[in-house]
Amino acid sequence: MPISHKPKSELPAQKPIAVSGKNNKQNSVPHEIPNRYSIREIGSEQVLLCIEAPNLFVQVKFGLSVSAAAVxxxxxxxxxxxxxxxxxxxLDHTRQVYNFDHHEGCIRLFTLSTCEQVLLMIKKGLDLRSREWKIYANDPDLDTVMAIWLLLNHLRINERESVREHILFPLVRLQGGIDSLGLELQNFTGxxxxxxxxxxRIIDHLRRKEVQIKKDGLWEDTDFLEYTADILYEIDQILYESKNFGKSLGIEELARVNLPDNRVAVVLQSDQGIYEIEPQLKKIYGGNVGLAILKRSEDAYTLRQVDPFMRGNLEDVYETLNFMDPAVKYRQLNNRWGGSSDIGGSPRDTGTLLTPEEIAKGCHDTFQTYTVFQKLTDLGRIVLYAMTVLLFAEFLAAYWYSYQWFDSPLINALISAPAFGFSIGVVLLSTILLIHVSGRRLWQFGIIPPMGKKWAFLLPITILAAFAGGAWIPAGAQSLTAFPDTGLLPACIFLPLSAEYLFRSVLHGILAQRSRIQSHDGHYFLSWPNLGTACLYSFFPTFLPFFNNESFDPLSIxxxxxxxxxxAFVFSISLGFVRERSHSFFTAYLFHLIAVLCVVFLPPALALI
Known part of the structure; x- marks a missing residue:
């Protein structure tokens, strides 16, 4: 990323700065110091990062100004x-919002400079490890760049043997004094x-580029992030020795999320193993690391539970990631996320198709408490969706004149039933809703071939519940004594399809985004998506006929x-088990279809015997 000013070759050549050790011996600046600063795009923004403070994101935008109300x-x-x-x-410690400044709202003559304020707060114990921080600057003069350097190097500053304090403190004091009081009072620093x-000499060395660029009139056109990164690296060469760096390098944070109990999950990339970087993680993040996810290659990750006392363990994380990962689709037996309760990894055969951000989100969702209020809110949302879909379908059925569409009397007879039009309306609007909410992860909504066989035993229960009135059956078809005409058959086929598509695919999938469901090889339990959709489904077979009755009286219930x-509730719960155990709504539709055909055609068949 080039800097928008004169090439380095056109700038005056600089001799290495000599710095005095505690014994007054002269040591030339080491050139083996690794460059720890990089510029990355996060969303639509470019930020400056330091690999030893991956939770600090620096933005430098010329002219950036934030009002007091916005602060x-x-x-x-x-x-x-x-x-x-x-x-x-x-200094708002409650909200963790800080403004290190000596311009507005203060008497500049009596106020420490920005870099002095930052150094003082760090030495007084400001802990920047517990969360992500966004640092905003608008002009990278040396006072600001020194403040950024101090924030990004806060860990080493608190390690007295890691940084040359005998240079750092006088340098910050002198730069702060010059920035606040001017060159004429530099002796006032004492x-x-x-x-x-x-x-x-050090300050002149660090400001040489700034002076040259401003002299050329190119300061406002400069790439400030690149410029800041260059100056930060030069400060490193003055304040550090190469022996201070070693295994702590090579760690890059790719994503981070907060977990309960003030813990974090971090996705990292490093040329070291998960056990090798664990001590360094504790240094960078303090005792807040709950989960560490190490990216070994483009599609391979290692998961490690650093804090053994967290609520839950990696087994729960594996289940969430297997549900999310397109490479697994919650159905692969061997190629899946897995391992022990404290260390594991991504699918071995194909690798994962999840991004670091998605993996971090999966960890967050696993440990996030799904409150009753959130469940009721999601239930209210799917109630609204269901009402919209079914009212549209009712409207379509009321004006269903399909017998006028085709010249063939047979085709018109097959599709003329209002129940068929109702089904078409449900399928059409449910598909629009699915496109809106699925994010192309159709397997999470049961749009996938079924697997396993541990759901077949539920068929008798489903049929019995259908005979009791739980299935979606065309009106008037529940108590036939003779075989119906062909016009009823399409409605018997498509009504169950529309019901399962809406309830067991779309609405169930929406609730499953934040709630655990069964798997084909797991233990049996009643999931919230199954319970929620069953409560909703049961309402419509019970009361849907009233929607066509203008004289509906609530007292008639x-x-x-x-x-x-x-x-209908038992029927829906049974189909929910089938859908979750098979991972497919098609099996739920098959059971619903068989149940409807039994209810409609079995009594006439028995009457003929």
Whole structure:
């Protein structure tokens, strides 16, 4: 990423800066210091990162200004630097919003510079490891760049042997004094002449590019992130020795999410193994790392539960990721996420098709508590969806004149039933809804071939519940004594299809996004998606006929309706088990179809015997 100013070859050549050790011996600046700074695109924004502080994201935008009202509403984990916020210095520990500044809302003569404020807060114990932080700056002068360097190097600053404090403290003090008071009062810092002169040379060295670019009138056209990264690396070469770096390098954070109990899950990339980087993770993130996910290659990951006392374990994470991963689709027996309760990995045969962000989201969703309020909110949402679909279908059935569409009397007879038009309406609107909510992960909505056989035993229960009134059967077809005409057959086929497509595919899939469901080889339990869709499904076979009755009287509800509701509830629960155990709504449709055909055609057949 080129810098928008003169090439480096056109800038004046600089001699290495000599710095004095504690014993006053001269040491040339080491050139083996690795460059730890990089620029990445996150969403639509470019941010500056340091591999040793992967939870800090720096943005430098020329002219960026945030009003005092916006600062008061800033998201937790926000740091403003040196003039970005149009308000005075701010330390809001409750919201974790900070403004390190000496421009607005203060007496500049009496206020420490931005870099001095940051250093003081770090040495006083400001802990930046527990969350993500967004750092905003609008002009990378040396005061601001020094503040950014201090924030990105906060871990090493608190390790006294890691950084040259005898250079850092005088350098920050002198730069802060010059920035606040001007060159004429630099002696006011109280530094000895030798230390003062040495740090003046360092400051001149670090500002040489800034001075040259401004002299050429290209400052506003400069790529500030690239420029800042270059100056940060130069500061590293002054304040560190190459021996201070080793195994701590080579760790890059790809994604991070918060977990309960102040824990985090981080997806990382490193040239080291998961056990090798674990001590370094504890250093970078403190004791907050709950899960570490190491990216070994483009499609291979290792999962490690760093905190053994977390609620839940990796077994729950595997199940969530297997449900999410297109390479698994919640159905592969061997090629799937798995392992032990504290360490595991991605599918071995094909690898994973999940991105680091999706893996992190899966970890978050696994440990996120699904509250009763959230369940009721989601239930209300699918009630609204179902009402919209079914009212549209009722409207379509009321104006279904299909006998006028074709010249063939046979075809018109087959599709003329209003129940057939009702089914078409349900399927049509359900498909639109599925496209809207599925995100092309159709297997999560049961649009996939069935597997397993541990659901077949539920067929008798389903048929019995259908005879009790639980199935979607065309009106008037429940108590026939003779075989119906051919016009009833399409309705008997498509009504169950529309019901299962809406309830066991679309609505069940919506609830399953945040709730666990059964698998073909897991234990049996009643899932929330099954229960929620059963409660909703049972309402419509019970009361749907009233929607066509203009004289509907709520007082007409009697015990018979309660019996039908219970039968429909048992019927729906049974089909929900079939759908979850087989991973496919097609098996639920097959059971529903068999049950309807039994109810409609079995009594006439028995009457002939």
């Amino acid at each position: 008061s509403k800033a998201s937790p984990g926000t740091i403003y630097l040196d003039g970005v916020a149009q308000t005075g210095p701010l 530094l000895p002449p030798g230390v003062l002169n040495q740090n003046r 009697d015990l018979r309706h309660g019996t039908v509701y219970f039968a």
